[in-house]
Amino acid sequence: MAGSDAVTRVLFEDFTPSAVRLFYAIGYSAIAVFLYGVYAQVRKYRRGAPAGIPLNLLPRLESMFAILLNHRMIRRRDRPAGEAHRLIFYGFVLLFLGTATITLDYDILGPLFGVHFWHGEFYLWFSLVLDVAGVMLGGGLLYMMYRRGWLKPPKLDYARPDRAPTDPDYDRSNYVREDWAFLWTLLTIAATGYLLEALRLVWLSGRPDVWDTRWWSPVGAAIAQGLQAAGLSDAAAGEWRRNLWWFHGLLALLFIALIPYTKVKHIFTAMGTLMFRDPKAAQRLPREKADAPHPGAKYITDFNWKQLLSLDACTKCGRCHEACPARAVGAPLSPRDVILSLREFANRTLNSAQLPAQAELDVHGKGPGQVAMETLWSCRTCMACVEVCPVAVEHVPIIVQLRRKLVEEGEMDPQLRKTLQTIHKTGNSFGESRRKRAAWTKTLGFPVKDARKEAVDVLWFVGDYASFDPRNQKVTAGFATLMHDAGVDFGILYDGESNAGNDVRRVGEEGLYEVLAEGNINTLTSATFNSIVTTDPHSYNTIRNEYPDFGGRFEIEHYTTLLLRLMQQGCLSVNRKLNLRVTFHDPCHLGRFNKGYEAPREILERLGCELVEMGRCRSNSFCCGAGGGRIWIPDPVGAEKPAQNRMREAATIEGLQVYVVSCPKDLTMFEDALKTTGLEGKFVVRELIELVREALAQPQSTPAAPVAA
């Protein structure tokens, strides 16, 4: 029986030829509407600038499908939602493949070649798989409804920190309606599908090839049994089925037709962004084209097609909104809203056959869909948003490109303007004389080699904060002593070093960045060394990831890996265990940017510290607020600073003694925040270098930096 050709599903049985023709007409129309929508969207993306990225289709497809199938990005920091999405995804894919199978059999292979395979045992397994797929889909959808309707996570309320309630584009209730319509439509399609199956079984219960195999469609069969028990006759079931069949079919076709016009399009757009995802999007910012009429992004069409595509890939999941340190302290920025604003702007201006006048394409300002300068200057370029985005939206390059235009027109905080001028003039952000860059070496009891004059094994790129900030100078001298004691052959560039430019670039002053990078690359190239070390994660990032674009290819490491190696090799040995309860703050540019999570932790373990992690650690580390040039921009008076927010988080750790940092800017920011939050005395902020020095000190000598209990 199971192998019989008769075991299959009826499709258009009892339909008049005109009804069948009508159905096909509607089906083709739906496909036409879908295709036009796709065309209009592609036209919109093509109005962007060229992306200038290699196509590399095969590896890109491979990595995209890997992410898609294992759902690893969507599960992060919201496991239940990720799993529910996985159910919806797999259910949807199976049901789609199922429908495509029927089309292949009934509309393609059958009419063209007389070949049919959709029957017998194959059909039975097909029914079972699709029934299971429907359960997955429905289950996932129901959880999502429960989540939106009852759990109501704040990241889904669409509250905009960058708009006032009176602004015309403040209201996001249309998004909410769309979200619910999406869920209900899919759920209705799934539910009516089961009901149709059940009605068909009741209707054809007289046919043994249908009825005897009904449990291959377990959900449908169970409902059919129920309907029969409720007294539904075969004929009535057939009647019901005919009507419901149209409802189900039309709803499904409507769904397909509307894909390119609604949030459903993320199915395709997210596949696109995952394919063209740049794993170094925030670490290595795009260069400015020399022939561009203006720098950065002024008009929506200044974004490349990939960026325009990514605006449509955003599913408003709110993970970036939640992770953003600026948003967390009430700054008028949510990475999500930057993306949604630009999406709304692109949809308004780029969707018609004719491009509007250029003036209407300007994305800067406070109008609907525009991005305000206050929003752009709130960004710390800490990469929390890029890192957590499940569909690979790359917010940071978008924000920096918008800033480049602001910088060009001088629309920035006066203090930032002054700092940029200072850096141009003196090569450092402190406005100090170049000659004073190595003044900290005078406190050492040994000379430090000038790497410009003699060959060294390790060239130490010191960086501005470590060179000029008095508090950091002590740490800098400490690191010099450690290297000296460990017998490392090292040298520095003295006044030949300039600000590495990492933050200047993230501010959006690309021209100044080029001057700084090229200057440092020239100096470094003329020196003889094997590798570079730095205590500054910001310098580390730009030298490692961005200097190669300017011809500067150097081996560089952060001091944490060098110190760990010296300890492993026995060049530095711990003389006394510190027995401190500590927590470790991952600097953005060491952790998220360059995945340097382990070395500092291993060092802490060797020092005999008990490490208690904060809730936000490693890739979810919370920016100190100094990144992206914000260290040069005064924070609003009265508002909480990200560093203060972080100090309060650390203070929740029972018995915490030391908050350990490994970045000069972190030391400055957090020591300040510890005082301003009134938490001074509860615990102390220390550079990891200071703890290492303390643990290395001979027992009789006094520790380098006594730690308060």
Place this chain on the structure above:
Amino acid sequence: MKILVAVKQVAALDEDFEIRADGKDVEAEFLLRDLNEWDDFALEEAVGIKEASTGTPVEVIVVSIGPEDADETLRKCLAKGADRAIRVWDDAIGGSDPIAIAQVLAAVARREAPELLFAGAQSSDHAFAATGIATAALLDWAHAAVLTQLSVSPGARTARFRRELEGGLLHEMETDLPAVLTIQLGINTPRYASLRAIKQAAAKPIEVLTLADLSVAAQAVGEAGSLSRVRRMYIPEKGRAEMIEGSIESQAQRVIEIIREVAGEAASGVA
């Protein structure tokens, strides 16, 4: 309408500087060069007028008197929106006082015939606050110093402006054009010249003029043409301070000692 803006490349002291061997200036290697801050405001004022003009075209010309390295400052001015740049130099100009510099500026003004000549109220390095007004005197133009607000419509024959006087008083004035106006800090917000703009400005030519081009005699400038000369530049000895502690009697004792010491020094100085 033409606006001529006189700008100066000023010197700022680097850390641990040294005085030149002749004792009249700081050794050049210890100086950081930049656009005089007051001139930055003057330039912004001119560019602002140009940008606000709807009908009459406004041309902004920057002029600086200095050797080749002043080009860097002129380029910055071009990047900020000046249309043209002129640099005047001749070795004879070295050692000029503000009046001699004004001779050269006046010659440039006669050549360009602007309706307005802006200068910074003073320069941050020498602080004579004389060049602009001296130029006006040589040209016999109307002039006003230390403007804190200016309104002029391109093509008009007059300009209105405000000056801050002592005691919170404001002076609102009107002047016929052409006029020389010296600009005070804070009159506007000078724009930022991005490195991109500065690089692009490198393509704009800087017109270099000599004294001969301006028909200024070499004797009219330099030390020869100046009424005042620098005798020496030096760092004065630091004054002393001392905290006197102890009982009233011992404090009084110490004060008396100090008075005797100082009086003794003064006496020997006279001698």
